[in-house]
Amino acid sequence: MDSIRLLxxxxxxxxxxxxxxxxxxxHAYIIEGEQSLLPQTLRILSCFALCSQGGxxxxxxxxxxxxxxxxxxxxxxxxxxxPISVDDVNSLINESxxxxxxxxxxxxxxxxxxxxMTIDWQHKLLKSLEEPPANVYIFIAVTNAGELLDxxxxxxxxxRLDRLSIPSVVxxxxxxGYQPARSQVAGLLSGGNINKAEIVMHNQDGYEMALIVLDxxxxxxxxxxxxxxxxxxxxxxxxxxxLLSLMQAVLRESMLSRIDRSLLILTDxxxxxxxxxxxxxxxxxxVVRIISLIDEARKSIDRGTNFVSTLDNLILKVLEVKHKCRx
Ligand SMILES: [Zn+2]
Numbered sequence: 181m182d183s184i185r186l187l188x189x190x191x192x193x194x195x196x197x198x199x200x201x202x203x204x205x206x207h208a209y210i211i212e213g214e215q216s217l218l219p220q221t222l223r224i225l226s227c228f229a230l231c232s233q234g235g236x237x238x239x240x241x242x243x244x245x246x247x248x249x250x251x252x253x254x255x256x257x258x259x260x261x262x263p264i265s266v267d268d269v270n271s272l273i274n275e276s277x278x279x280x281x282x283x284x285x286x287x288x289x290x291x292x293x294x295x296x297m298t299i300d301w302q303h304k305l306l307k308s309l310e311e312p313p314a315n316v317y318i319f320i321a322v323t324n325a326g327e328l329l330d331x332x333x334x335x336x337x338x339x340r341l342d343r344l345s346i347p348s349v350v351x352x353x354x355x356x357g358y359q360p361a362r363s364q365v366a367g368l369l370s371g372g373n374i375n376k377a378e379i380v381m382h383n384q385d386g387y388e389m390a391l392i393v394l395d396x397x398x399x400x401x402x403x404x405x406x407x408x409x410x411x412x413x414x415x416x417x418x419x420x421x422x423l424l425s426l427m428q429a430v431l432r433e434s435m436l437s438r439i440d441r442s443l444l445i446l447t448d449x450x451x452x453x454x455x456x457x458x459x460x461x462x463x464x465x466x467v468v469r470i471i472s473l474i475d476e477a478r479k480s481i482d483r484g485t486n487f488v489s490t491l492d493n494l495i496l497k498v499l500e501v502k503h504k505c506r507x
Pocket of ligand 1: 231232233237
Protein backbone atom coordinates (compact mmCIF):
# COMPACT_ATOMS: atom_id res chain seq x y z
CA MET A 181 0.00 0.00 0.00
CA ASP A 182 1.51 3.33 -0.92
CA SER A 183 1.33 6.10 1.60
CA ILE A 184 -1.44 7.98 -0.24
CA ARG A 185 -3.76 4.99 -0.23
CA LEU A 186 -2.79 4.19 3.34
CA LEU A 187 -3.69 7.69 4.52
CA UNK A 188 -6.89 7.88 2.49
CA UNK A 189 -8.07 4.68 4.16
CA UNK A 190 -7.83 6.26 7.63
CA UNK A 191 -11.09 7.27 9.31
CA UNK A 192 -9.51 10.50 10.58
CA UNK A 193 -8.60 11.60 7.05
CA UNK A 194 -11.98 10.52 5.68
CA UNK A 195 -13.61 12.75 8.30
CA UNK A 196 -11.76 15.84 7.02
CA UNK A 197 -12.66 14.94 3.45
CA UNK A 198 -16.31 14.64 4.51
CA UNK A 199 -16.11 18.07 6.19
CA UNK A 200 -15.09 19.61 2.87
CA UNK A 201 -17.61 17.59 0.87
CA UNK A 202 -20.45 18.66 3.19
CA UNK A 203 -19.42 22.29 3.28
CA UNK A 204 -18.55 22.09 7.00
CA UNK A 205 -14.80 22.41 6.73
CA UNK A 206 -12.99 24.26 9.51
CA HIS A 207 -10.55 26.98 8.54
CA ALA A 208 -7.80 25.34 10.52
CA TYR A 209 -6.98 21.75 11.38
CA ILE A 210 -4.35 20.38 13.73
CA ILE A 211 -3.19 16.93 12.67
CA GLU A 212 -1.36 14.85 15.23
CA GLY A 213 0.51 11.74 14.15
CA GLU A 214 3.84 10.07 13.67
CA GLN A 215 6.42 12.19 11.92
CA SER A 216 7.08 10.07 8.85
CA LEU A 217 3.44 10.21 7.72
CA LEU A 218 2.73 13.88 8.34
CA PRO A 219 4.31 15.61 5.29
CA GLN A 220 2.31 13.36 2.97
CA THR A 221 -0.80 13.78 5.15
CA LEU A 222 -0.61 17.54 4.78
CA ARG A 223 -0.38 17.30 1.00
CA ILE A 224 -3.38 14.97 0.84
CA LEU A 225 -5.45 17.27 3.04
CA SER A 226 -4.61 20.16 0.74
CA CYS A 227 -6.28 18.22 -2.11
CA PHE A 228 -9.60 18.32 -0.26
CA ALA A 229 -9.50 22.12 -0.28
CA LEU A 230 -7.97 22.65 -3.73
CA CYS A 231 -9.72 20.07 -5.89
CA SER A 232 -13.09 21.14 -7.28
CA GLN A 233 -14.32 17.61 -6.55
CA GLY A 234 -13.14 17.63 -2.95
CA GLY A 235 -10.03 15.49 -3.44
CA UNK A 236 -10.50 13.12 -6.40
CA UNK A 237 -6.74 12.36 -6.40
CA UNK A 238 -6.71 12.27 -10.22
CA UNK A 239 -7.17 15.86 -11.47
CA UNK A 240 -4.33 18.30 -12.13
CA UNK A 241 -5.05 20.11 -8.84
CA UNK A 242 -4.77 16.88 -6.85
CA UNK A 243 -1.70 15.70 -8.78
CA UNK A 244 0.12 18.97 -8.17
CA UNK A 245 -1.02 19.17 -4.56
CA UNK A 246 0.20 15.65 -3.74
CA UNK A 247 3.55 16.53 -5.32
CA UNK A 248 3.70 19.70 -3.25
CA UNK A 249 3.79 21.98 -6.29
CA UNK A 250 0.28 23.47 -6.36
CA UNK A 251 0.40 27.20 -6.93
CA UNK A 252 -2.35 27.86 -4.34
CA UNK A 253 -0.76 25.77 -1.63
CA UNK A 254 2.18 27.08 0.37
CA UNK A 255 4.19 24.96 2.78
CA UNK A 256 6.11 26.09 5.85
CA UNK A 257 8.91 25.79 6.80
CA UNK A 258 10.63 25.64 3.41
CA UNK A 259 12.82 22.86 4.69
CA UNK A 260 11.06 19.92 6.45
CA UNK A 261 13.97 19.51 8.87
CA UNK A 262 13.67 23.01 10.35
CA PRO A 263 11.38 24.25 13.08
CA ILE A 264 8.66 26.67 12.07
CA SER A 265 9.69 30.30 12.57
CA VAL A 266 8.07 33.70 13.01
CA ASP A 267 9.31 34.60 9.52
CA ASP A 268 7.42 31.61 8.14
CA VAL A 269 4.22 32.77 9.83
CA ASN A 270 4.75 36.37 8.63
CA SER A 271 5.02 35.05 5.10
CA LEU A 272 1.87 32.95 5.63
CA ILE A 273 -0.04 36.02 6.83
CA ASN A 274 1.11 38.12 3.86
CA GLU A 275 0.23 35.39 1.40
CA SER A 276 -3.14 34.67 2.99
CA UNK A 277 -4.57 38.01 1.92
CA UNK A 278 -3.69 37.36 -1.74
CA UNK A 279 -6.36 35.71 -3.88
CA UNK A 280 -5.87 32.14 -5.03
CA UNK A 281 -4.50 31.86 -8.58
CA UNK A 282 -6.37 28.90 -10.04
CA UNK A 283 -8.39 27.27 -7.25
CA UNK A 284 -11.32 28.52 -5.24
CA UNK A 285 -9.29 28.23 -2.03
CA UNK A 286 -5.85 28.96 -0.72
CA UNK A 287 -4.12 26.41 1.48
CA UNK A 288 -1.29 26.71 3.98
CA UNK A 289 0.54 23.67 5.28
CA UNK A 290 2.43 24.18 8.51
CA UNK A 291 4.74 21.33 9.40
CA UNK A 292 5.48 21.92 13.09
CA UNK A 293 6.90 18.45 13.75
CA UNK A 294 10.41 19.76 14.44
CA UNK A 295 10.25 21.25 17.95
CA UNK A 296 10.73 25.00 18.03
CA MET A 297 12.60 26.64 20.90
CA THR A 298 10.05 29.45 21.04
CA ILE A 299 6.30 29.76 20.89
CA ASP A 300 6.43 33.16 19.15
CA TRP A 301 5.30 31.64 15.89
CA GLN A 302 2.16 30.34 17.59
CA HIS A 303 1.28 33.76 19.02
CA LYS A 304 1.81 35.21 15.58
CA LEU A 305 -0.39 32.58 13.95
CA LEU A 306 -3.25 33.17 16.38
CA LYS A 307 -4.54 36.19 14.51
CA SER A 308 -4.92 34.23 11.29
CA LEU A 309 -6.67 31.47 13.20
CA GLU A 310 -9.02 33.94 14.92
CA GLU A 311 -10.02 35.81 11.79
CA PRO A 312 -9.09 33.67 8.85
CA PRO A 313 -9.45 35.39 5.48
CA ALA A 314 -12.21 33.88 3.36
CA ASN A 315 -11.33 30.72 1.46
CA VAL A 316 -8.13 30.16 3.43
CA TYR A 317 -7.43 26.79 5.01
CA ILE A 318 -4.54 26.11 7.37
CA PHE A 319 -3.36 22.60 8.24
CA ILE A 320 -0.89 22.31 11.12
CA ALA A 321 0.96 19.00 11.60
CA VAL A 322 2.41 18.07 14.98
CA THR A 323 3.68 14.91 16.62
CA ASN A 324 2.31 16.06 19.96
CA ALA A 325 -0.64 18.45 20.00
CA GLY A 326 -0.03 19.01 23.71
CA GLU A 327 2.95 21.20 22.78
CA LEU A 328 0.68 23.74 21.12
CA LEU A 329 -0.78 26.69 22.99
CA ASP A 330 -4.32 26.13 24.25
CA UNK A 331 -5.36 29.21 22.33
CA UNK A 332 -4.07 27.70 19.08
CA UNK A 333 -5.71 24.36 19.81
CA UNK A 334 -9.06 25.92 20.62
CA UNK A 335 -9.18 27.71 17.28
CA UNK A 336 -8.67 24.65 15.13
CA UNK A 337 -10.28 21.28 14.67
CA UNK A 338 -7.94 18.59 15.98
CA UNK A 339 -7.60 15.17 14.42
CA ARG A 340 -5.36 12.29 15.28
CA LEU A 341 -4.11 9.94 12.58
CA ASP A 342 -5.36 6.39 13.11
CA ARG A 343 -3.00 3.81 14.52
CA LEU A 344 -1.98 1.49 11.72
CA SER A 345 -2.54 -2.23 11.67
CA ILE A 346 0.59 -4.41 11.52
CA PRO A 347 -0.28 -5.67 7.98
CA SER A 348 -0.60 -2.03 6.82
CA VAL A 349 2.85 -1.23 8.23
CA VAL A 350 4.33 -4.28 6.47
CA UNK A 351 2.62 -3.38 3.21
CA UNK A 352 3.86 0.20 3.49
CA UNK A 353 7.46 -0.95 4.05
CA UNK A 354 7.36 -3.37 1.12
CA UNK A 355 5.85 -0.67 -1.08
CA UNK A 356 8.71 1.59 -0.12
CA GLY A 357 11.22 -0.90 -1.45
CA TYR A 358 12.11 -2.89 1.66
CA GLN A 359 12.58 -6.65 1.46
CA PRO A 360 9.39 -8.58 2.45
CA ALA A 361 11.02 -10.96 4.96
CA ARG A 362 12.65 -8.09 6.85
CA SER A 363 9.56 -5.86 6.57
CA GLN A 364 7.46 -8.55 8.23
CA VAL A 365 9.78 -8.71 11.25
CA ALA A 366 9.84 -4.91 11.45
CA GLY A 367 6.04 -4.91 11.29
CA LEU A 368 5.83 -7.35 14.18
CA LEU A 369 8.05 -5.09 16.26
CA SER A 370 6.43 -1.82 15.18
CA GLY A 371 3.28 -1.83 17.30
CA GLY A 372 1.63 -0.14 14.30
CA ASN A 373 4.12 2.71 14.18
CA ILE A 374 5.95 3.33 10.90
CA ASN A 375 8.75 5.34 12.54
CA LYS A 376 9.46 2.41 14.84
CA ALA A 377 9.31 -0.06 11.94
CA GLU A 378 11.78 2.03 9.96
CA ILE A 379 14.20 2.13 12.89
CA VAL A 380 14.05 -1.68 13.04
CA MET A 381 14.61 -1.83 9.27
CA HIS A 382 17.73 0.29 9.47
CA ASN A 383 19.15 -1.80 12.24
CA GLN A 384 20.21 -5.36 11.50
CA ASP A 385 19.47 -6.56 15.03
CA GLY A 386 15.70 -7.05 14.75
CA TYR A 387 15.94 -9.33 11.75
CA GLU A 388 18.89 -11.33 13.11
CA MET A 389 17.12 -11.71 16.42
CA ALA A 390 14.04 -13.05 14.62
CA LEU A 391 16.10 -15.66 12.77
CA ILE A 392 17.70 -16.89 16.01
CA VAL A 393 14.35 -17.00 17.82
CA LEU A 394 12.75 -18.97 14.97
CA ASP A 395 15.69 -21.32 14.92
CA UNK A 396 15.56 -21.75 18.70
CA UNK A 397 11.87 -22.64 18.86
CA UNK A 398 12.16 -24.90 15.81
CA UNK A 399 15.33 -26.77 16.69
CA UNK A 400 15.92 -26.65 20.44
CA UNK A 401 14.93 -30.06 21.67
CA UNK A 402 16.99 -30.54 24.82
CA UNK A 403 18.46 -28.57 27.70
CA UNK A 404 21.95 -29.39 26.41
CA UNK A 405 21.12 -27.17 23.40
CA UNK A 406 19.84 -24.30 25.50
CA UNK A 407 23.33 -22.89 26.13
CA UNK A 408 23.92 -22.48 22.41
CA UNK A 409 20.84 -20.25 22.10
CA UNK A 410 21.55 -18.45 25.33
CA UNK A 411 24.99 -17.49 24.04
CA UNK A 412 23.47 -16.21 20.77
CA UNK A 413 20.76 -14.18 22.49
CA UNK A 414 22.62 -12.78 25.50
CA UNK A 415 24.16 -9.97 23.42
CA UNK A 416 20.71 -8.40 23.11
CA UNK A 417 20.61 -7.33 26.73
CA UNK A 418 19.97 -3.69 25.85
CA UNK A 419 17.14 -4.78 23.54
CA UNK A 420 15.53 -7.31 25.85
CA UNK A 421 12.06 -5.87 25.33
CA UNK A 422 12.34 -6.31 21.60
CA LEU A 423 13.75 -9.82 22.01
CA LEU A 424 10.99 -10.95 24.37
CA SER A 425 8.27 -9.40 22.17
CA LEU A 426 9.72 -11.23 19.22
CA MET A 427 9.68 -14.53 21.10
CA GLN A 428 6.00 -14.01 21.88
CA ALA A 429 5.23 -12.93 18.33
CA VAL A 430 6.95 -15.97 16.80
CA LEU A 431 4.94 -18.32 19.02
CA ARG A 432 1.70 -16.56 18.10
CA GLU A 433 2.65 -16.76 14.43
CA SER A 434 3.29 -20.48 14.77
CA MET A 435 -0.18 -20.91 16.22
CA LEU A 436 -1.74 -18.82 13.45
CA SER A 437 0.08 -20.82 10.81
CA ARG A 438 -2.02 -23.75 12.00
CA ILE A 439 -5.28 -21.99 12.86
CA ASP A 440 -5.75 -19.13 10.40
CA ARG A 441 -3.07 -18.38 7.85
CA SER A 442 -4.90 -15.25 6.68
CA LEU A 443 -3.86 -13.53 9.94
CA LEU A 444 -0.19 -14.47 9.57
CA ILE A 445 2.38 -11.64 9.39
CA LEU A 446 5.47 -13.78 8.72
CA THR A 447 4.20 -14.96 5.34
CA ASP A 448 7.52 -14.95 3.52
CA UNK A 449 8.48 -18.41 2.19
CA UNK A 450 11.72 -18.29 4.17
CA UNK A 451 9.70 -18.54 7.40
CA UNK A 452 7.25 -21.25 6.39
CA UNK A 453 9.34 -24.31 7.20
CA UNK A 454 10.40 -23.20 10.69
CA UNK A 455 6.92 -21.98 11.59
CA UNK A 456 5.47 -25.32 10.65
CA UNK A 457 8.03 -27.18 12.81
CA UNK A 458 7.27 -24.87 15.75
CA UNK A 459 3.56 -25.24 15.22
CA UNK A 460 3.79 -29.03 15.32
CA UNK A 461 6.09 -29.04 18.36
CA UNK A 462 4.29 -26.55 20.63
CA UNK A 463 0.67 -27.15 21.60
CA UNK A 464 -1.71 -24.19 21.93
CA UNK A 465 -1.65 -24.77 25.68
CA UNK A 466 2.14 -24.54 25.80
CA VAL A 467 2.17 -21.39 23.64
CA VAL A 468 -0.24 -19.67 26.03
CA ARG A 469 1.84 -20.75 29.03
CA ILE A 470 5.16 -19.69 27.49
CA ILE A 471 3.78 -16.30 26.46
CA SER A 472 2.88 -15.63 30.07
CA LEU A 473 6.30 -16.88 31.25
CA ILE A 474 7.88 -14.36 28.86
CA ASP A 475 5.72 -11.61 30.40
CA GLU A 476 6.98 -12.62 33.84
CA ALA A 477 10.59 -12.60 32.61
CA ARG A 478 10.11 -9.10 31.21
CA LYS A 479 8.74 -7.82 34.51
CA SER A 480 11.60 -9.43 36.35
CA ILE A 481 14.25 -7.79 34.13
CA ASP A 482 12.36 -4.48 34.43
CA ARG A 483 12.78 -4.80 38.18
CA GLY A 484 16.54 -5.23 37.77
CA THR A 485 17.04 -9.01 37.78
CA ASN A 486 20.10 -10.10 35.82
CA PHE A 487 19.23 -10.42 32.14
CA VAL A 488 21.36 -13.48 31.31
CA SER A 489 20.19 -15.57 34.26
CA THR A 490 16.54 -14.61 33.60
CA LEU A 491 16.90 -15.56 29.95
CA ASP A 492 18.65 -18.82 30.88
CA ASN A 493 15.82 -19.65 33.23
CA LEU A 494 13.23 -18.75 30.66
CA ILE A 495 14.75 -20.95 27.97
CA LEU A 496 14.84 -23.93 30.35
CA LYS A 497 11.21 -23.32 31.33
CA VAL A 498 10.25 -23.16 27.66
CA LEU A 499 11.67 -26.65 27.19
CA GLU A 500 9.91 -27.90 30.29
CA VAL A 501 6.50 -26.53 29.23
CA LYS A 502 6.99 -27.79 25.68
CA HIS A 503 7.65 -31.25 27.06
CA LYS A 504 4.81 -31.22 29.60
CA CYS A 505 2.15 -29.91 27.24
CA ARG A 506 2.91 -32.06 24.24
CA UNK A 507 0.55 -32.12 21.29
ZN1 LIG B 1 -8.94 16.32 -7.71
